Amino acid sequence: MGLDMGQTVLQLDRLTQSVRGASQAREDRLTALINAAASIDPETAAEKTSDTRQRPYLAAEVDESLLGAYPPLEPPADWVVAAVDGSHIDVDRHLPVACYLLNFGGCVLTYGSQPDATLFSQPHLATTPEELYISDPANSMGEEMISGPLLGLVRTVKELETLADTVEQCPPGLPVLGLVDGSLVLWGLSGQAYRPYVTDAIINDGLLPAMKRLEKLSETRPVALAAYVSYPRSTEAVNAVRCSLCPHDNTICTKSCNNRRSAQQPCNSANEFLDRNLFQRLLEPGWRSPVYKTNSSVSRDSYDEANKVYFFYVNAGEEIGRVEVPKWVAKNETLLSLTHGLVWDQCQRGQGYPVAISESHEQAVVSAGDRRVFIRMLTDSLERQGLSAATSQKDRSKRSPWV
Numbered sequence: 583m584g585l586d587m588g589q590t591v592l593q594l595d596r597l598t599q600s601v602r603g604a605s606q607a608r609e610d611r612l613t614a615l616i617n618a619a620a621s622i623d624p625e626t627a628a629e630k631t632s633d634t635r636q637r638p639y640l641a642a643e644v645d646e647s648l649l650g651a652y653p654p655l656e657p658p659a660d661w662v663v664a665a666v667d668g669s670h671i672d673v674d675r676h677l678p679v680a681c682y683l684l685n686f687g688g689c690v691l692t693y694g695s696q697p698d699a700t701l702f703s704q705p706h707l708a709t710t711p712e713e714l715y716i717s718d719p720a721n722s723m724g725e726e727m728i729s730g731p732l733l734g735l736v737r738t739v740k741e742l743e744t745l746a747d748t749v750e751q752c753p754p755g756l757p758v759l760g761l762v763d764g765s766l767v768l769w770g771l772s773g774q775a776y777r778p779y780v781t782d783a784i785i786n787d788g789l790l791p792a793m794k795r796l797e798k799l800s801e802t803r804p805v806a807l808a809a810y811v812s813y814p815r816s817t818e819a820v821n822a823v824r825c826s827l828c829p830h831d832n833t834i835c836t837k838s839c840n841n842r843r844s845a846q847q848p849c850n851s852a853n854e855f856l857d858r859n860l861f862q863r864l865l866e867p868g869w870r871s872p873v874y875k876t877n878s879s880v881s882r883d884s885y886d887e888a889n890k891v892y893f894f895y896v897n898a899g900e901e902i903g904r905v906e907v908p909k910w911v912a913k914n915e916t917l918l919s920l921t922h923g924l925v926w927d928q929c930q931r932g933q934g935y936p937v938a939i940s941e942s943h944e945q946a947v948v949s950a951g952d953r954r955v956f957i958r959m960l961t962d963s964l965e966r967q968g969l970s971a972a973t974s975q976k977d978r979s980k981r982s983p984w985v
Contacts, residue, residue, distance in 0.1 A: 612859060615851045619649050619823045627826040634825055634877055636832040639841040641821035642874035645892065645912070648826055649860070654868045654926045655919045660694030662752045663924060665761040665938035666745040668737045669948040671956055673714070673729040678970055681709045682729065683956060684737055686744045687945025690752060691938050698753075703945045704744065718779040726780050735770050738762075739788035746795040749805060757804035759924040760796055763939045766809045766891045766906045767878045785884050793889045797910050806917040808925060810936050811904035816857050817841065819874060819895070823860075824852040857895060858902035865897035868926045870905075873912050896925060900934025 627648035634641040666688040673682045685705045692698040708714060708728075716732075718724025728736055741762055749760045768789065771781050799805040821841070828835065828849050838845040843853040861871050873894045876882075881891040892912035896903050905925055911917045928936035948956075961971035 611851060611853075612855060612863060615823065615855065616649065616860065616863065618827055618848065618851060622648050622823075622826045624648065627822065630826050630828070631822050631877075634821075637825065637835050638839050639821045639824070640818055640877055641825045642818035642893075643877055644822055644826070644872070645875050646872035648823060648872070649864060650872045651865050651869045652872070652922070653866075654870070655923045657693070657923050657927050658757050658920075660692075660696070660756050661920075661924060662693070662756045662758045663691045663761060663928060663936075663938045664745065664748045664752055664758060665689055665691075665763075665936070665942040666741050666748060667763050667939060667942035667946040668741045668744075669946045670733060670737050671948060671953055672733055673727070674957075677957065677960065678964065679709075679960070680714055681707055681960075682714075682733060683707050683948070684740060685946055685948050686741060687942045687947070688744060688748055689938055689941040689945065690748060691941075692753060692756070694756075701941060701945055716780050716783045718777070720779070724777070724779065726777065731770050732776070732780070735768055735784055736788075738764065738768065739784060739792065742789060742792040745807075746792045749796060749799060755803065757920055758799075758806070759921060760805065760807045761925075761928070761936055761938055762809045763812075763943065764809055765811055766793075766807075766908065767876060767881050769878065769880065771880050771884070772878065781884065785880075790886060790889055793908055794886075797888060797908070800910065800914075800917065804916060804920055806911045806921045806924075807908060808911070808921045809906040810925065810939060811906065812935060813901055814856075814858055814895075814904040816904060817855070818876060818893075819857040819860060819871065820852050820855045822874065824849050827851070857904070861895040861897065861902045865895065865902070867897050867899045868930075869897055870922050871895040873918070875909075875912075876906075894922070896922065896929070898926070898929040898934050903929070903935075 624644065624647045627644040631641055631644045666686060668684060668686045670685065671683040673680055683705060685703065687703045689702070690700040713728070715725040715727055726732065745760050745762060749758055752758050768784065771784065793807065796805060796807045824844065830846060830849070834846065839849065844850045865871065871894045873892050876891045876893060878891070885891065888910045889908040891906050892909060893904055893906040896905055905921065907918070907921055911921060925936060928938055931937040932940050964971040
């Protein structure tokens, strides 16, 4: 028997009724939280958020002010936006050979007196042991297969490498904003998810060299790097407010708080709010929040100083988006203003979402149909070479249901 829609819709109705009943009280709590935050001066907020590692929640470090709003500047007369996105087909243990496919899509959009657009798609099939495994340089038998979440991290690094290649080929003399979709923080490496040599290979041999290439370009022309997170669920700014309001020491905090809520006053005034809830109230279309520094352990402990990750929120018109930048952009007023202004311009052109990222996604996406064709092409190629193309019985059963 399938899902009982009659019972399900009754439960959904009860859910939406409860949300509606609590909405006014929630709005009142949000107003009180914003008013309380307004009473905290920037120096106090910066001091209280400078080191929050002992607190049981992730709070951003205040860099400009605790809360606020900053208008966008007009774009320059001529400029370029370069964006890259990626997709992949993972290693499939049911297939007769181990391989994965990465596909990178991108665009270079030139605006101003000589408008132009270039789109590209670059597939890469990884088949060699060097591409399929990350090896431990201190132990010849130590290795980690690149698949699943680890392949997603590798793809993110390759996207930044492709973006650096693309920006290096942009028209000379024009300001350039390099954009990627998602986060500059490799959250999947937090905690003890992977052995140290894996983290070192991903960050020090891959991510940081790509970011440093873009930083080097910024020394001779206005070049900025940014990552755009759509509809973010982060609470780093809310937790910075909570931390700034908190009169308790860490021992009480550890017992009374988690990342979502607190049992203590006045900290509980921030309970269950997301960052976007704050800035939906505070920001006019196009305006940005203050710049914050993420306290993610990945950025804090593994990135070099110039590339530690900062972020701000922008009212993109249809949503509150999160924009992440390395420190070398955040601390350069020209590059920060360029990033803010061009992200807002891109969102206006893309109906609330950066149009360059949308175009890159269209070039990069690997559909379900593409995956089926890829598998068929692989098995056909094996058979042409006189090799076995047998797959597992489980895989064949899924592809040929008998009931």
